[in-house]
Amino acid sequence: MPTSATQVFPVYLYDYFARGYELVTGHPADSFEYVRGETLLSTNRESFAIMMAYFVVIFGGQVVMKNFKPIRANFLFQLHNFVLTVISGGLLLLFLEQIVPIVREHGVFYSVCNSGAWTQPLELLYYLNYLTKYYELIDTVFLVLRKKKLEFLHYYHHSLTMLLCFTQLNGRTAVSYVPITLNLAVHVLMYYYYWRASCGVKIWWKKYLTLFQITQFIIDLGFVYFCTYTYFATAYYPHLPNMGTCTGTETAALFGCGLLSSYLLLFIQFFFKTYTKKPVAGQAAPAKKTA
Structure with missing residues (x-):
């Protein structure tokens, strides 16, 4: 239980979460421990098997749906997006409640690089966030049922984000909270957008969601480049300027750097492809409005 000086919100949300967790699982939240090979979905075999099943379902589903009319499933689609809006928002608040006191008391560097920042409550939240990535795969199933085009960015991002969370959980990278909290903030807005749009509400800020x-x-x-650099500099090139070692495995660090870099490039490409319209051949580009 936090003190009044470290409490982030008027009430300690984790207490309510812990009661709900025990009600659902039958185990106290403070007894959770992520153990590779024992905890559900904690092995390479399980994660890769589900990823392969995901690709079989979506691409096989496209073949099957060629013989059928689109299935809208509006109510299920709305419910799915509403549930993910609530889950993302709840996890975001729980993460902030745990992270903010660590940053206040020890500073940003400690929070992203010190093993002490990998606490038991955060480990449980990291694990639950990882599990949500499996549920989010249903996003693509709805696209298949609706006979929408599957963009490479969509299934690449969905499938590999699952593996990203898996590798960081196994690697115990303290900096994980940075991409996770930002991703949860994006998902609150994104799934809210899809929920409201599916209800027929016109929302004008989709372009800015991509910019976000x-x-x-x-x-x-x-953050991840900095943490990876200072770790490798300390471990292998101590003559280079660095701020000391950083917790986490080398595999997790390198995979995170590589995958997040590819996401950035693909999302920038998507933005220009989607929101930068080229004039039709033989037609002059319209004049831009000026103030």
């Missing part, structure tokens, strides 16, 4: 996603990856990369 791009900004998210820029911030993510600033």
